[in-house]
Amino acid sequence: MHILIFTGNAGAGITQAATATAAAAAAAGQRTLLASMGPSHGLSALLGQPISNASQHLTPRLSAWELSASENLAALLEMIRPRLFGPLTNIIGDELPLIPGIDFLISLYHLRQEATTNFDLVVLDAGPHDTLLRVLDLPDAFRWLLRLLLGLDRGPGRNPETASRSLIPGNLMPFEWVGKVQDVRVKVEQLRDAAIDVNKTTVRYVLRPDAVALSETRLALPALYLHGLAVDNLITGPLLPADLSDSRFTNVIKEQQEIAETAKETWPICPVSRLPLTSISGNLAEWETLGKALYAGSSLLPTAGIESPITIGDAANPFLALQLPGLVRNTLSLTLNEDELIVQVGPYRRHILMPDSMRGKGNIKATREGDKLVITMR
Numbered sequence: 001m002h003i004l005i006f007t008g009n010a011g012a013g014i015t016q017a018a019t020a021t022a023a024a025a026a027a028a029g030q031r032t033l034l035a036s037m038g039p040s041h042g043l044s045a046l047l048g049q050p051i052s053n054a055s056q057h058l059t060p061r062l063s064a065w066e067l068s069a070s071e072n073l074a075a076l077l078e079m080i081r082p083r084l085f086g087p088l089t090n091i092i093g094d095e096l097p098l099i100p101g102i103d104f105l106i107s108l109y110h111l112r113q114e115a116t117t118n119f120d121l122v123v124l125d126a127g128p129h130d131t132l133l134r135v136l137d138l139p140d141a142f143r144w145l146l147r148l149l150l151g152l153d154r155g156p157g158r159n160p161e162t163a164s165r166s167l168i169p170g171n172l173m174p175f176e177w178v179g180k181v182q183d184v185r186v187k188v189e190q191l192r193d194a195a196i197d198v199n200k201t202t203v204r205y206v207l208r209p210d211a212v213a214l215s216e217t218r219l220a221l222p223a224l225y226l227h228g229l230a231v232d233n234l235i236t237g238p239l240l241p242a243d244l245s246d247s248r249f250t251n252v253i254k255e256q257q258e259i260a261e262t263a264k265e266t267w268p269i270c271p272v273s274r275l276p277l278t279s280i281s282g283n284l285a286e287w288e289t290l291g292k293a294l295y296a297g298s299s300l301l302p303t304a305g306i307e308s309p310i311t312i313g314d315a316a317n318p319f320l321a322l323q324l325p326g327l328v329r330n331t332l333s334l335t336l337n338e339d340e341l342i343v344q345v346g347p348y349r350r351h352i353l354m355p356d357s358m359r360g361k362g363n364i365k366a367t368r369e370g371d372k373l374v375i376t377m378r
Contacts, residue, residue, distance in 0.1 A: 048282020237275025
């Protein structure tokens with residue numbers, strides 16, 4: 001099973017592109033699931049029928065699913081209830097808070113559990129890029145917080161040096177609790193890492209064709225790579241027809257066409273497709289036709305053999321390489337804090353654990369090789 005994550009600038013184009021892709025993939029013989037993470041959903045409106053928090057068939061090869069984070073969180077609570085103790089056993093699902101990011105990860109876990117054996121392709125409407133990037137950053141933030149509070153290091157147990165600087169002394173927390181907290185942290189990271197495995201997950205980024213959106217994308221797209229996600233298609237749209245005769249839209253059409261061309265020049269690493277403006281609602285045949293037209297010059301199905309956005313050397317040749325396509329000058333900053341490299345692209349930041357072969361060395365240098373940032377020892 002492969003997951004195509006659709007994200008991009010805020011707007012209806014993300015859901016439209018995902019729907020067209022899913023319909024065309026199903027028509028091409030793929031057992032396809034069209035899923036939406038929410039919290040608000042647009043699939044019901046585009047498909048012309050209510051979609052629930054359960055996979056439902058639209059055609060023999062196409063199903064749809066609008067995941068409900070609150071329902072899935074409540075289901076997870078019931079699954080782990082036998083392991084709870086004391087007053088925790090009295091918690092009910094409806095009172096659980098939806099911590100930003102956690103709801104997305106839980107829904108993703110639920111999606112993977114249910115969809116792995118039943119589908120060849122999952123087309124996931126993940127909403128705007130800001131939401132997705134916050135989710136991807138959550139495990140790193142959780143690791144940093146636990147290190148600060150409890151002295152929990154990257155491995156099992158506690159590193160004596162790290163523990164000595166923790167805010168909460170180790171003797172105030174039972175040892176078995178420390179292990180359980182560490183297990184939760186590791187599982188959250190594993191879930192995130194499984195979600196960004198380039199062999200099983202790629203991104204299709206929908207660029208809204210206006211100057212503001214282009215400016216956002218110049219930072220958001222390299223930030224997605226920084227968080228481990230590769231983009232295999234850049235979709236510009238929804239686009240007005242180039243031959244529209246109404247002179248009032250002449251300047252808008254010109255701007256949209258220029259942005260599509262700029263996208264080609266800025267991100268040659270991936271093909272650029274064009275999504276026309278459409279008013280389709282509930283007609284799967286029309287969504288299928290739109291999907292085929294959308295990928296007329298590129299691959300409808302996931303691209304194989306994409307290079308991982310993050311590569312790590314070995315003990316003989318230690319390095320950390322980050323692909324940051326289209327990165328604008330003066331928007332990148334680096335900070336080394338103990339064994340974490342803090343990389344910031346505009347407003348987006350990620351804490352990356354240095355490879356074991358470079359951990360604790362401190363004396364590093366960064367060089368830019370095209371769209372790649374390479375960190376090596378001095």
